Amino acid sequence: MIRVVLPHHLRTLAHVGSEVELELNGQITQRTILDALEAKYPMLRGTIRDHVTQKRRAFVRFFVCGEDVSHDPADTPLPEAIVTGTEPFFIMGAIAGG
Amino acid sequence: MSGIRLLVGTRKGAFVLTSDGKREKWKVDGPHFAGWEIYHVKGSPVDPNRLYASQTSAWFGQIIQRSDDGGKTWIQPGTPPGEPTTTPEGMAKGESNKFVYDTSPKTGKPLTTHMWYDGTQHPWEFKRVWHLEPSLTDPNHVYAGVEDAALFESKNGGESWQELAGLRGHGTGPKWQPGAGGMCLHSILLDPKNRQRIFIAISAAGAFRTDDGGKSWKPINQGLHSQYIPDPHAEVGHCVHHIAIHPSRPNTLFMQKHWDVMRSDDAGDSWREVSGNLPSDFGFPIDIHAHEPDTIYVVPIKSDSEHFPPDGKLRVYRSRTGGDEWEELTKGLPQRDCYVNVLRDAMTVDSLDSCGVYFGTTGGQVYASTNAGDSWNPIVRDLPAVLSVEAQTLP
Numbered sequence: 001m002i003r004v005v006l007p008h009h010l011r012t013l014a015h016v017g018s019e020v021e022l023e024l025n026g027q028i029t030q031r032t033i034l035d036a037l038e039a040k041y042p043m044l045r046g047t048i049r050d051h052v053t054q055k056r057r058a059f060v061r062f063f064v065c066g067e068d069v070s071h072d073p074a075d076t077p078l079p080e081a082i083v084t085g086t087e088p089f090f091i092m093g094a095i096a097g098g
Numbered sequence: 099m100s101g102i103r104l105l106v107g108t109r110k111g112a113f114v115l116t117s118d119g120k121r122e123k124w125k126v127d128g129p130h131f132a133g134w135e136i137y138h139v140k141g142s143p144v145d146p147n148r149l150y151a152s153q154t155s156a157w158f159g160q161i162i163q164r165s166d167d168g169g170k171t172w173i174q175p176g177t178p179p180g181e182p183t184t185t186p187e188g189m190a191k192g193e194s195n196k197f198v199y200d201t202s203p204k205t206g207k208p209l210t211t212h213m214w215y216d217g218t219q220h221p222w223e224f225k226r227v228w229h230l231e232p233s234l235t236d237p238n239h240v241y242a243g244v245e246d247a248a249l250f251e252s253k254n255g256g257e258s259w260q261e262l263a264g265l266r267g268h269g270t271g272p273k274w275q276p277g278a279g280g281m282c283l284h285s286i287l288l289d290p291k292n293r294q295r296i297f298i299a300i301s302a303a304g305a306f307r308t309d310d311g312g313k314s315w316k317p318i319n320q321g322l323h324s325q326y327i328p329d330p331h332a333e334v335g336h337c338v339h340h341i342a343i344h345p346s347r348p349n350t351l352f353m354q355k356h357w358d359v360m361r362s363d364d365a366g367d368s369w370r371e372v373s374g375n376l377p378s379d380f381g382f383p384i385d386i387h388a389h390e391p392d393t394i395y396v397v398p399i400k401s402d403s404e405h406f407p408p409d410g411k412l413r414v415y416r417s418r419t420g421g422d423e424w425e426e427l428t429k430g431l432p433q434r435d436c437y438v439n440v441l442r443d444a445m446t447v448d449s450l451d452s453c454g455v456y457f458g459t460t461g462g463q464v465y466a467s468t469n470a471g472d473s474w475n476p477i478v479r480d481l482p483a484v485l486s487v488e489a490q491t492l493p
Contacts, residue, residue, distance in 0.1 A: 042177035
C-alpha cells in the first residue's frame with residue numbers, strides 16, 4: 001500500500017482527507033505513483049504535472065523520507081519505506097506566499 | 099418576483115450574492131473554492147442555473163467548475179469524482195481542465211512565439227482562463243479566453259475544450275505582448291444578430307473579429323493610438339482593457355483602452371476617441387446600460403503607474419451620449435482616502451426596468467446601484483480582492 005499526502009487544495013479537489021492510499025504493483029517511482037493517483041482521482045490531472053509534457057508543475061514539490069526528490073528523474077525507484085507504506089510520498093505546494 | 103444573482107470572482111474564492119427584485123437585502127453565499135483565484139464566473143443566458151467558473155492557481159493550474167443549480171453545488175464536468183476515466187470502449191473521457199493549444203495539421207496552427215516584456219520572443223504557454231462566455235443559444239456551448247492569449251470552446255458543457263486556433267495563428271502573434279497581468283484574452287462578445295460574428299480583445303494585442311464562427315480573424319484596431327508601442331498606430335500591440343456591446347446594436351462597440359475610451363460604429367473597423375471630459379481616460383471596465391445603448395459607464399483610474407482613483411475619490415462616470423460627455427456619479431461612494439482599483443471584468447449590469455449597475459473593487463467591496471448609477475450602496479465590504487462580477491436577472 002502506497003501512502004500519498006496531498007496539499008490542502010488538492011484534497012478539496014479530490015474530496016479526500018490528508019492522506020490517500022494506492023494499490024500499486026511493480027516498480028514504485030514518482031511516475032507510477034502519479035499515474036495511479038491520477039487514475040483514481042482524475043480531477044487531479046494537470047494539477048501536479050502538465051497535461052501534455054507530464055513535467056512537474058513549477059510550484060509543486062515531492063518529498064520522500066525527509067529528502068526533496070522533486071528534481072530526481074521520474075522513473076527513479078523510490079526507497080523501500082515508500083514501497084512498504086512505512087513512509088508517505090509527500091506532494092507539497094511550494095512555500096511561495098499566498 | 100424577479101431577483102438578481104451576482105457571481106463574484108475573487109483572489110480567494112467565489113461568492114454568490116442574491117437578492118429579490120428590490121435589490122435592498124442581499125444574501126452572501128461563499129466562499130466557493132476557498133483559497134483559489136476565481137478569475138470569472140458566468141451563467142448561461144438560456145439556462146441561468148448553468149454556471150461556469152474558472153478556478154486557477156499558480157501552484158496547481160487551471161480547473162473548470164460547472165454548476166447546474168445556480169451555484170449551490172459544483173462539479174468538474176470532465177471528471178466527476180469516482181467515475182472511471184475511460185468509457186467502456188476504452189476511450190478517454192473528456193478532461194475539463196485540459197487546455198492544449200491545437201497544433202494539429204487539420205485544425206490547428208503551429209505554436210509560435212510572442213513578444214516578451216523585454217522585446218525578445220517568448221514561447222506560448224498556457225497559464226489560466228480569464229473569461230468564460232456561455233453561448234447565447236446553447237448552455238453546453240461555452241467559450242474560454244485564456245492566457246497566453248487564445249480562444250477555446252467547449253460544446254459539451256465544459257467536459258473538454260478545443261482551441262479555435264485561427265486567432266492565435268492569425269500571423270501577428272510575434273507582435274503580441276503581455277500586459278502587467280499577463281498576455282490574456284479577456285473579452286469575448288457574441289453578436290446576437292450574427293451567430294458567426296465574435297469580437298475578442300487581448301492585452302496587449304488589441305481587438306479582433308471573426309465573421310465565420312472563429313475560423314479566421316482580423317485585427318480591428320484602426321484608430322487606436324498607443325504611445326507605448328514603437329508605432330503608435332500599429333495594426334496590433336494595443337493594450338485593450340475591455341470592450342462592450344449592447345445586444346440591440348452590436349455594430350457599436352465601446353472600448354476602455356490602457357489609455358483612452360474609444361467607440362466604433364462599424365463593428366470595429368474604425369474607432370474614435372470618446373474620452374471627452376473624463377478626469378483620466380485610463381481604467382479597466384466599461385459597460386452599457388441594459389436598456390439605453392448610448393448610456394455607458396467607466397471607472398477612471400489615475401494612471402498606468404498608479405492604479406487607484408484620481409484624488410482618492412471613487413467615481414463612476416456615466417455618459418448618456420455614447421461618449422464624449424461624461425457625468426461623475428459619487429453618491430454613496432467613498433470620496434476621500436480611497437485607493438482601490440476596479441478590474442476589467444468587475445463591472446456589470448442587470449436588466450430590471452430600473453437598470454442595476456454593480457462593480458467590485460480590489461479592496462473587496464461590491465457596490466450596487468439600483469437607479470442606473472445615480473446612487474450606490476455596498477452589498478459587501480470585506481471580500482478578498484474582486485476580480486470579476488457578473489449579474490443574472492432571474493425570472
